[in-house]
Amino acid sequence: MFVRVLLLVSGLWAGLAHAGLTLDGSRSSLHLVSTKNAAIAEVHHFTALNGSLSAQGDVRVDIQAESLVTHIDIRDQRMKEHLLEVAKFPVLSITAKVDMVAVNALAAGEQIQFEQTIAVTLHGAEKSYQLPLRVTRLADGAIQATTIAPLVVNLADFQLLAGVDQLKALAKLNSIATQIPVVASFTFKDSKPR
Template identity: 35%
Template sequence: MENRYNESLNLRCRYCMNKLVALFIIFSPLCAADWRLNSDSSHLSFVSIKNGVFAEVHRFKSLTGGVNEEGDAAVRIGLASVETNIPIRNERLKSMLFEIATFSLATVNSKLNMSDFISLPPGASLLALVPLNINLHGIDGKIPASVKVTRSSESVWHVVSIQPLILDASNYKLAAGIESLRAIAGLNDITTVIPVTFSLEFTRS
């Protein structure tokens, strides 16, 4: 009996350690960030399309993140901060789609060539294709983002999507949640293909 208890305890300890290591890998760029994301000046929006013709824009109010000198970039999206301008719909998205009790965050990570951005003089911009690693609803995915990077001042950079990212919710096991939302709202259809746009401001510390 004692051996079985010890074995079970060891398994739980190893599981907890693996989770801690994973969290450290995800959040270490944020802890050592040389460029901090300015949440109040940053925006991330997505569009839902209903019955094939009605489109509505929603957003997330909680964005945190940063970039370190080595070019490790990370952005965390608080899924509980989703804002659709209809309170009951906010709650449905949190519980039925994102399942925030289990998946409270979405994360976006990338590896950047910082020399391209640091060398920009204030007021100058460049276009870049940035590879993004997305973790949403416990699923990892990759997508390239076409962005415009502007150095607004000596210490501030803006990163703006120049075309929408197209996410297929079914790739992140969100299709069932979308179907539940469709049914409860009495709609004929909610598309699983979701355009996403963003405007991010980073300040160098």
């Protein structure tokens, strides 16, 4: 009897250890705000996000730089070519290690808030941030992680100032802010087929 129970627990543990969640791109978003000429703020977003949350708490979200939408075609093209340099850096990514004990303890509708260390890789450079997050277990069992406050990204940390200067010249602008507020909401769903 003991052996059967031990085998059952071992099998369960093996299943949990290999279980993982996949980013649901249709329920996830990443928005940023740019400011030009010190007074005009505009919201942009990315449409192609994918990623995973492992049973061990390893999070990775990849954002396709080509999917940036600014709602002005020529600006989309210029930002992708001169700022993000998508031909050289097609993907920007966010990685983190989360406490899965706390996440797995959430019942549907429950949420927790905590400070999370994340690493952002953009334009060939990486920087770590402390970010306040709200994590919620949704009714369908999915996990949603949302920023509580905007993350302010300094473009200088990612060697993007030369690209900003090019954009200013092309658009004949007096200024483009180099501190960019970013907000995100990522939903991870069961990756096992039903």
